[in-house]
Amino acid sequence: MKIKYSALLLLLFALQAQLSFGQKCDLSIRGKIIHLENNEPIIGAYVWIAESNTGAASDENGNFFIKDLCPGMYNLTIQYLGHKEIKETIDLTTGPLNKTFRMEEESMELSGVEIHGHREAVQTTTSVSSLYGEALLETRGENLGESLKRIAGVTTFSTGNSISKPVIHGMHSNRIMILNNGIRLEGQQWGAEHAPEIDPFIADEITVIKGAETVRFGPEAMGGVILVTPAALPTKKESLTNIHLLGATNGQMGNISATHSSGSDKIKGLGYRVQGSAKRAGNIKSPDYYQGNTGLSEYSASAAVGYSSAKLGVEGYYSFFNTTLGILKDSHTGNLDDLENIIANGRPFSDPGFTYDITNPKQVVTHHLAKLKSHYHLSDRWKLNFQYGFQFNNRQEYDKRRGDLNERPSLDLELYTNTIDLFADHTHINEFSGTWGINLIQQANSNIPGTGVTPLIPNYDMMNAGIYMMEKYSKGSLELEVGLRFDIRSISTARYVQSVLEEADLNYQNFSAFLGGLYQLSPRVTFSSNLGSAWRAPNVNELFSQGLHHGAAAVEFGDPDLDSEKSFKWVNEIAYDGEKTHWELTAYTNQIQDYIYLNPTGETYVSLRGTFNVYEYLQADAFFYGFDLSGSYEFTDKISGYAKGSIIRAKNTEADNYFPFIPSDRMDWGMSFEFGKKQQTNKLTLSNMLVARQNREPDYDLAPAPPGYSLINLGYQRQFPIGNDKLNIGLQVQNLLNSSYKEYMNRFRYFTDDIGRNIMLKINYQF
Amino acid sequence: MYTVKRLPFYALALATFAFASCESEDPVMENEEEVITDVTLSFTELNATGDPIGTKISFKASDPQGIELGTAPTIEPVNLIKGKTYRMEITVANAIANEDITSEILAEGDAHQFYFLGTAFVGSPPLTIAYDDASGQLIGLRTKVTVAASPGFNNATMRVILRHDLNKSYPGANNPNFQNYEQAGGESDLDINFPLVIN
Structure with a gap:
């Protein structure tokens, strides 16, 4: 609570400061101009103040800035072609003004007005970071988890190099949410070795929301939300093709992706996009040896078609994802003895050399997602939205077994998910805007018979219904947002264990809320604060797991009496946006009641196969807090530097000990040099990743945390415009010095060193 | 235009239909096909020329429920x-799925191998053992076991x-008493400690 009060005090001081200097003519108006109907920024709108004879035009983000104004009342006019003029009297007697202006499109009678796309922006007062453009280009060829490591505060929880799950502020799996083009991704995300079923090539922008966003997106978003968003569909005939070709030396990886989008001449507002990608890689090489059976084969495709007019927007979308992932052979241990032997050895016993072949153990995962989205403008102020999503996920895990059993998966799950969102957005000329909606999720999970193993989790049906409302108030330099949500969830499960049918019906309900604010302290400094509650019903694996986990030589038991997890996350961010200096500091706390975790019981089971550890799911209160810092500085117009880092502390406040797999302190810093002619930019970046040892270890772990490490990375990026086309060439060297290291957050640290030097060539052609 | 306007309502109707039609399957009983529940060591005495004589004696280790449920195995x-030489044959079975796993091990002889460790084979050992598989491969389903005439100690394991x-050509992997068996790679399918009593 102490921290909270001091932050409030700081805010009050800032307000005071603004007031006391109010008599000088140093006031400003800082505004943003967006389309009323879809919140897209308006570029080049003209803003005029009659009294002072000053004006400005909005920039590419829709922002404008008018400074050196004396206290007083002013008449403001905003004009933009094809839109209704805004005339407003503004009050600058008490301080500077920060306001969002929404421009309404005039009727379609005006000829020559272009219809614009209907892409939604995330409008939230909490901390948001995005990867797009050049930064996204640099991540191409990596999986979603690896790509997001570039954002301060985001790390990965991985199983080798091909499986990595994003971790936001120490939370992962079912505690964060991933949205594939607006639909919450529903795979078997509970598993530590279950990677998100998504192809990052579909994204034009990947956004991470670090606050608890349960109200907006539904239960489970207690750690944060990741939005994987494709580009807006074209609304007229403008063909764009984007081809990526990538190769990497480590694993001899090859990756190709192509996207084509265009529209129709005949039907105004009709557009489409098709996209596909394929990836193949073989055994990964650690500096001293190859990791056996670590190849992967992946292909995916997506298609979208949309229609948009001034009042109606409809979009259909389908995506398909398929992956076959080899699992490090040596990680499949027979019993505790085997596990202890390999940990003591520090590396795999075998070095099979390079091959593209993938054998057991392996995972074969297929994911289909189809969605239909539509909006309709009921009036100037009200927009009705409907979204339906269907998902089918099939996960097959093959173990090393005997004879014909090798051909059969030992885990074979089919998960169907239906989601419906119905919500109304309303915006007003005055200070209010908001969203009211309902959200339904229905899920059916079935074990496909014939595995020859008692299923790890039962078959189940889940239904979740939520109702929510959010309102935003913006005035002057202040933006305030509040939201409420109520959810009910029912789960019914059934499974045979030792020929006894075990059934359970469980019900959960929860209320969640958030309160957020954004305040422009000065034209360059923004402060935001968001307090959000979130909840998560225990997952079926936490309730009913019963089985052997080969990688951990452990038998895991669920507990059907677990309660829902409930959390309060408070995120504060202060950002400075100067001419040469940019920085952002995020500080957060997350108090979680009944946090569910897997705990070693200290008991062992003896069987003919040997000895196994016994783990059980427990709950306890937890407290997480931490800081993310990222900043950059331009030394000259050719040389710039950046640094970003994150610190997380997480504690079991009941037992006063630490949880396993919490990211250690880390920072990434580097220098960039730009050279060459104006049209053909060359950029060379040398960077250094520093990761500390995790000294806050749990009471029991199979092996102590590995030592800290430092990696040197080198990147080169070059852009060639060829007529109207664009060619981007990138060369990246990761782990330049080929250092041997182990990452605490990689579950395979028990078995092997991490990946060695990797040289990647990335070619991108846009025409 | 009228039909386009109503599109969201059609979609809602469609979605409601999809909701109603999607339920999980009824669970099916799975046979535990991978579990080993019974391991039997059968001993037949061999005469000086190596021919079997006398009746077979068997000792069994069993764990009827497999790994997940925690009753410790029963091991005879x-x-x-003393002083006798035996042919030892190992049979492995899964009583839950009523399956003989011995033949599977034999069929995958290039990927399986038994090792014999414990105090019974250490120091001046009460037992010495050599691979004697009918196929000639080093598997250990059949071995020749010699009991010392005057063992230095009794009640060994x-x-x-x-x-x-495993990598069968790993140096030392051809020794049935290979202490560092884990270095040849692979994983343990069985790891049983039989008490040994010499009369």
Whole structure:
């Protein structure tokens, strides 16, 4: 609570400061101009103040800035072609003004007005970071988890190099949410070795929301939300093709992706996009040896078609994802003895050399997602939205077994998910805007018979219904947002264990809320604060797991009496946006009641196969807090530097000990040099990743945390415009010095060193 | 235009239909096909020329429920007579799925191998053992076991380990008493400690 009060005090001081200097003519108006109907920024709108004879035009983000104004009342006019003029009297007697202006499109009678796309922006007062453009280009060829490591505060929880799950502020799996083009991704995300079923090539922008966003997106978003968003569909005939070709030396990886989008001449507002990608890689090489059976084969495709007019927007979308992932052979241990032997050895016993072949153990995962989205403008102020999503996920895990059993998966799950969102957005000329909606999720999970193993989790049906409302108030330099949500969830499960049918019906309900604010302290400094509650019903694996986990030589038991997890996350961010200096500091706390975790019981089971550890799911209160810092500085117009880092502390406040797999302190810093002619930019970046040892270890772990490490990375990026086309060439060297290291957050640290030097060539052609 | 306007309502109707039609399957009983529940060591005495004589004696280790449910396995002590040489045959079975796993091990002889460790084979050992598989491969389903005429100690432990997916040509892997068996790679399918009593 102490921290909270001091932050409030700081805010009050800032307000005071603004007031006391109010008599000088140093006031400003800082505004943003967006389309009323879809919140897209308006570029080049003209803003005029009659009294002072000053004006400005909005920039590419829709922002404008008018400074050196004396206290007083002013008449403001905003004009933009094809839109209704805004005339407003503004009050600058008490301080500077920060306001969002929404421009309404005039009727379609005006000829020559272009219809614009209907892409939604995330409008939230909490901390948001995005990867797009050049930064996204640099991540191409990596999986979603690896790509997001570039954002301060985001790390990965991985199983080798091909499986990595994003971790936001120490939370992962079912505690964060991933949205594939607006639909919450529903795979078997509970598993530590279950990677998100998504192809990052579909994204034009990947956004991470670090606050608890349960109200907006539904239960489970207690750690944060990741939005994987494709580009807006074209609304007229403008063909764009984007081809990526990538190769990497480590694993001899090859990756190709192509996207084509265009529209129709005949039907105004009709557009489409098709996209596909394929990836193949073989055994990964650690500096001293190859990791056996670590190849992967992946292909995916997506298609979208949309229609948009001034009042109606409809979009259909389908995506398909398929992956076959080899699992490090040596990680499949027979019993505790085997596990202890390999940990003591520090590396795999075998070095099979390079091959593209993938054998057991392996995972074969297929994911289909189809969605239909539509909006309709009921009036100037009200927009009705409907979204339906269907998902089918099939996960097959093959173990090393005997004879014909090798051909059969030992885990074979089919998960169907239906989601419906119905919500109304309303915006007003005055200070209010908001969203009211309902959200339904229905899920059916079935074990496909014939595995020859008692299923790890039962078959189940889940239904979740939520109702929510959010309102935003913006005035002057202040933006305030509040939201409420109520959810009910029912789960019914059934499974045979030792020929006894075990059934359970469980019900959960929860209320969640958030309160957020954004305040422009000065034209360059923004402060935001968001307090959000979130909840998560225990997952079926936490309730009913019963089985052997080969990688951990452990038998895991669920507990059907677990309660829902409930959390309060408070995120504060202060950002400075100067001419040469940019920085952002995020500080957060997350108090979680009944946090569910897997705990070693200290008991062992003896069987003919040997000895196994016994783990059980427990709950306890937890407290997480931490800081993310990222900043950059331009030394000259050719040389710039950046640094970003994150610190997380997480504690079991009941037992006063630490949880396993919490990211250690880390920072990434580097220098960039730009050279060459104006049209053909060359950029060379040398960077250094520093990761500390995790000294806050749990009471029991199979092996102590590995030592800290430092990696040197080198990147080169070059852009060639060829007529109207664009060619981007990138060369990246990761782990330049080929250092041997182990990452605490990689579950395979028990078995092997991490990946060695990797040289990647990335070619991108846009025409 | 009228039909386009109503599109969201059609979609809602469609979605409601999809909701109603999607339920999980009824669970099906799975046969535990991978579990080993019974391991039997059978001993037949061999005469000086190596031919079997007398009746077979068997000692069994069993764990009827497999790994997940925690009753410890029952392991019978192995009783052998001083100075005699035996043919030891190992049979492995899954009583839950009523399956003979011995033949599977034999069929995948290039990926399986038994090792025999424990105090019974250490120091001036009460037992010496050599691979004697009918196929000539080093598997250990059939071995020749010699009991010392005057063993230095009694009540030793005979640890039987079955390795799967190992590198059989790893240096030392051809020794049935290979202490560092884990270095040949692979994983343990069986790891049983039989008490040994010499009469």
